[in-house]
Amino acid sequence: MQLQGYHAVVTGAARGLGAAAAKRFVAEGARVVVADIDGEAARACAQAIDASGERATARVCDIADPAACAALVAQAESFFGAPIDVFLAHAGLGYAGPLTEADPERIRRIVEVNVLGTIYCAQAALRSLVRSPRASLIFTSSLQSVTARAQRSVYTASKHAIVGLTKALALEYSPQGVRVNAIAPASSDTPFLRTQLEAVGARDVDQAVREVAASMPLGWLPTPEDFADAAVFLASTSARSITGHNLLLDSGAAAGFFRRG
Template identity: 80%
Template structure:
């Protein structure tokens, strides 16, 4: 019960990594507000964790809309009857493709959600977090927040921005008692990854996932549960002196050149 009586909000939490973090926060004793653009899926996730609705609730929210972010924070404070202690800004979108072939709408959506959405949600959350004695603002960055990949320039740019935002806010709000950190996962075996691989042309998605895992120095992909463990650690008192940090959750991928699958 590392987060007993904490109050947590997770965006992009209807499924995947966000849902895993929300489940783990609740299991560690926190009350949780689950937010997602897909309100029905967010509600289903919340009910799956706490059917009574007393400890976990949900709200639809488009983080690219600053007014929606303010409503989310107001809703959370009303549900908790107290300020937010943990805000995990996880919501984001992916994009793979050549920059010169990308449509303006595609570029705009990545920037609006990943960059502006993170800023808007942090802006709203910080108004509440500064009133908590144990405040932790967490972002989801990416391995591509510290490295780069060909054909991912737009997404990589958006995730590098998250790392800069994390460091800057840590300096700005540390004196006010708010710790700010990011988690930077590599590819994880989620429906999101499998969809990306299918779109990229993989005929056998299971085999494609195995090949991605084999390319990692450890030989496996991080799991949603690994992500949840990292989030709990950074939000807990065990990390009380950690701020401005981008925690790599990458099976060693950032250490150097990835192995080929044949190397195993």
């Protein structure tokens, strides 16, 4: 029960890595707001975590709207009856494909959600976090926040921005007791990865996923549960002296050696 009595908000929590983190937070003793732009899926996730609605509740939030981010924080504080202790800003969008073929509106939306949306979340969350004695702001960056891949230029640029934001906010808010970190996962076998593989022309997506996993130095992809473990660690007192850090969760990929493919 590493997060006993904590109050946590997770964006992009309706499915995948965000849902795994929200579920694990509750298992570790926290109460959680499951936030997502897909309200129906967010409600289903919260219901699956805690049917009573006492420990998990859902809220709709488009993080690209600063007013929606502010409303989410207000709703969370109302649900908890206290400031937020942990805010996991996980929501984001992916994009794969040659830059010259990228639709300008699609580029704008990636930057709007991944960069501006994360900043808006941080801006709103910090106004609450500064009133918590155990405050932790956690971003989801990516393996592409420290490396790069062909046909991922827009996404890579957006995730590099998260690392800069993490470092700057860690320095800015450490005097107020707020720790700011990021988790940089490699791809997991989620709908997000499968959509990316389809976008770059994979004909057999199952085989493509296996090839991606085999290319990792450890020979496997991190799981959503691995991501949840990392989020719990960074939120807990076990990481009390860690801030401004981008935690790689990449099966060794950023070390620079891929076994195959």
